[in-house]
């Protein structure tokens with residue numbers, strides 16, 4: 001294991017969250033917050049995120065990283081705005097849908113501070129697991145859209161994202177990252193816990209559960225589900241326009257969605273809009289890794305009714 005990754009794991013085990021956030025020039029460390037490795041320490045978390053006061057008309061988009069967050073945010077923002085508005089075409093995704101757990105940096109204010117200055121209805125992005133979401137979202141019965149993506153493609157996408165984004169922790173080699181992911185020692189913790197816990201609470205709260213694979217297979221059908229969930233009605237031409245605007249090739253060419261303006265994301269290492277496909281894991285997993293993954297998957301998913309398409 002390279003030194004940097006060793007440090008990450010050491011931090012996760014021992015850090016008490018008092019050391020603050022890492023410098024912008026260095027890759028992030030992970031802090032344990034209620035048993036979940038996070039890029040925000042638990043003091044910042046408790047003060048800013050846990051105590052966040054959601055409003056009843058806030059729409060929360062929740063995902064495990066790399067599940068298609070930027071995609072669904074673009075869709076939801078277009079729907080809430082009644083179409084592909086000038087604002088959507090001219091403002092970066094991150095300023096239209098602030099990332100609630102994003103800390104303040106020389107490049108941007110903290111997510112919670114951005115949200116405080118926004119008009120309602122606000123679109124809020126999070127990768128938080130259920131247990132770390134501010135209780136005010138549940139108390140206000142906010143609409144929540146959760147997107148889940150199959151674990152193998154998430155693992156691959158997350159690895160390349162760590163490589164290109166210098167504000168993420170050091171990923172180590174592909175083999176090392178593979179093990180970190182399986183054991184949940186990555187930012188936002190275990191994919192298994194994340195998806196199954198969100199799945200379990202979906203019927204007790206106002207949660208629309210969407211699969212990335214369904215979005216790829218039939219974008220219009222899933223867009224219509226979102227429109228219905230948000231209580232909107234849109235003309236067919238507007239729906240067509242939204243589906244076109246949010247197609248992978250268009251989002252890849254759009255500087256408002258492709259992360260290209262972010263200096264810490266090095267697109268030459270790996271573009272943020274990388275492939276946008278279902279089943280890319282087959283190009284990266286070895287046979288042995290797939291066997292190991294499948295064994296762990298069966299064990300961790302044995303008790304849940306959550307099923308991903310195995311159509312890839």
Ligand code: A3P
Pocket residue numbers: 063064065066067068069070071153156157158160216246247248249251272273274275276277280
């Ligand atoms: P890949 O790395 O597999 O290409 P997030 O926004 O949660 O970080 O997720 C990023 C992943 O979603 C990337 O996956 C990216 O290519 C994919 N993605 C983003 N927009 C998409 C779109 N319009 N259609 C299909 N996939 C998209």
